[in-house]
Amino acid sequence: MEGKEAASEKLIRQSQSLCAGEQDYVNRRKRVVLESLNSLEMNCTQDSVPHIALLASGGGQRAAVALVGSVYQMEKEGLLDTVLYLGGVSGSTWSMASLYSDPEWSTNMDRTLSRLSGPGVDLEKALAWLTERAKEEDFSLTDIWGVLTSAGIMKQMDLRRLSDEASRNATNPYPVYSAIEKHWKWFEVSPHEAGFTEMGLFVQTSLLGSKFENGELLEKKPEMDMVKLQGLCVGVCVCCVFSLLTKQVLPLIMKWEWGTTTNFLYQYQDSTVPPCLHSKDKFHLVDAGLLINVAYPSFLGDKRDIDLIIAPEYSAGNMFEVPDYAAELKRPFPEIDNQVLEDRDWPKDCYVFEGKGKEPTIIYMPLFNRQNCEAKMEEFSTFQRPFNQEKINVLVETAKANIRNNKETLLREINKAVLRRQNKRCVCGGIK
Template identity: 40%
Template sequence: MAVWIYDIYIHFVMHHNSEVRIGHSLNTQEKEFITRREQTVQECLKKLGIPCQDKVPKIALLGSGGGERAMLGLLGSLDGFKETGLLDCVLYLSGVSGSTWCMASLYQDSDWSTKLDSVREKIIDRLKGPAVSWSETFSKLKKYYKEKDIFSLTDVWAVLIVTSFVKESDQLLNASIYLSADPWVEITPYEAGYSLTGAFVDVSRFGSQFEEGSKKKDQPEVDMLYLQALCGSALADEQNIWEAIKDFFKNLFQRKEENLVEVWNEIPSSSIDDAGQILMDLVEMNLLTLKGKDTSDLDKTIRTNLLDGTLPSILVESEKRDYEDAGLLLNSPYISVLRQERDIDLIISLDFSDGDPFMTVKDIAKICKNQNIPFPKVIVPSGDIIMPQDFYVFEGYKKAPTVIHIPLFNTVNSDKVEEWRKKYSTFQLSYRADMIDPLLEVAGKNITNNKEKLMEEIRKIMKR
């Protein structure tokens, strides 16, 4: 299966004979993938008693953001699709924020869809296992600093925050995994760029520097942890992020919380104190910079204590482009699958959001109306916002795709929707081991309970 995940701003300057592809057409490799995948879809539909001769329906499965709740929700949903026999009907799998954490874990095995059970168990075992050690954490942070021309907040977020959720620190990006960041930008297994303006580069050049359309400088291989952080920075405002990290450090280094005891014992208290002070100084320096205040004293201290006189100027001044979790703009990856060139017939929207479980589909309906993109009318009964059902269909018309919308917590799989929402919040530390299986089960039931309804909508698409 292909991965499409949204979230990254990249700037390209056009030039003759450039390495930037200009145009809205699909990449040649993507077209070849679609041809191969359509054969799989056709065989799957035949097994389900839905024969298709001329045109295979193009189905896109979307996973919204929502932190670890979204990560586990997507994993449980995919398990449900496998159980119903519908997994191979899907042409595109796409996600933002927390859903990308799941996708990144899946795509560490390029054949994951054919052996989902074993891949799923590996992920669950890891999430239930111990946290990444502090020695690994600091080693990773130092590695990012030494190897990158631009050492940014995303690196800190990756090592200190994302690691605590995904519980791995050094997975490299293999040939079939690609993630991205902002609704109008996408990264596929083949290329990355702006879907709105139609400017793309080969994905192998992702992270490199370009000038006038030609590659100027390579960057080290991008690893999965960094990409997960890029796709899942839960706070958009830079100062808010630094404040959050500052509070995180205060709690971490001043309290020996129960789930940190084993990790805490790995290194001497003196090392903890030193490391904590260095990191706190780094955070404080960024906050002062944002406020336009002098940071020279902190700069000197950090140079002396940790970085041997080579602190990057990026921390105090630089021309930069900021990255933001797409989930903060539109918490589901609709934009990419709605590209006219992809010609999607059916969108299955898995919503793992906090708050209004229909916000994503209502927001994209408004965006599509403003952008003249075909999209069905979205009308949701007011009472369903608080107590949603488990299956909604917004009928497509003319060139608009049909949209199936499935809220994670609903009155069908539970009579205590609000309790589930409070128990599985977005902004909390990684879920306890005993919280994981119930969440996977709830997500899976949303699919298995609706197998016949899903098949009926596919039949309607075939007739249309």
């Protein structure tokens, strides 16, 4: 049976530390970050490069479009190359998939921005992709959502595989996509690994979807493309536009399931794996925004050892559901100032939550705020048809303005992150 030669190799990694592939990529990316920090006249060495993550919230097409505006302006302000990681959930993963289709996107944001104004993908091409997926045993709503977001909103059909990025030159921040297993277990996917964050159980991304039993590879299957990966991450967020293609896709729908993929933990013998996971040969992934609408879980604690999180907020809800989650898992998280909760309906454009010890500092930046009150959230609600060009332009310009207006705050906190990393190095006698 295919895969028997690999059976003796330990294919499931159990650890709360980085895999070798991600560590190598991050080390190469740090050289880019170091050069950027030096250009900003920050006193930094290779050993004191801070771990900065840009974590974008969900929010459907609003988040997808606004994230493009945010990273565009960060690049123009010379800030993007200070970022080591880019993490997303739900709508922001649509942008991530689109961004990383260009191996050098972080040095040329104009191409990504122009794609939002492009002609889109022919319906026939999208349906042809669905027709091929319908032949597969795990064809589900995941495929419908993926093609709707890729073709209908991000205006491209990206057929590459995420693991392709593992061998690219590290000119971009390291990407981490997030979803949740339907029993509310956080699931992350990066170019090197996919797996359960809390349990620290991972499999190579190229093997996600292959058949396993008790940790052994029984049958290797082709890795999913980025269209399907977007479907895994977006879950219910695009059900509002489903009606646009109902007549065309309805004959293809064979079973109505969320995010079905083969379970690499099937019959895996380990006490950390709950029965709801190891007893089934498949599991279901849904929109991580249903649990926490920002990818915090993947970036808290020692694994990625984050100093600073830049958190642009594109969602319509409260992104600070996470403190209780972090406390339950004993993960460090800074204290949230009550002021931001009181300001929820009329927020400022930027808040800083200072991290202490192992807690990362968080720069929280609501998209709609009292500084740009002419832009109204209700005009850009999550559940509506794809935005017209006028709405896309407004979102992009609003997101760009938020970065531009808070450049000094970003620079100040980035510099403090450098000092923080230097202090860690002095205390620990070394650094990751």
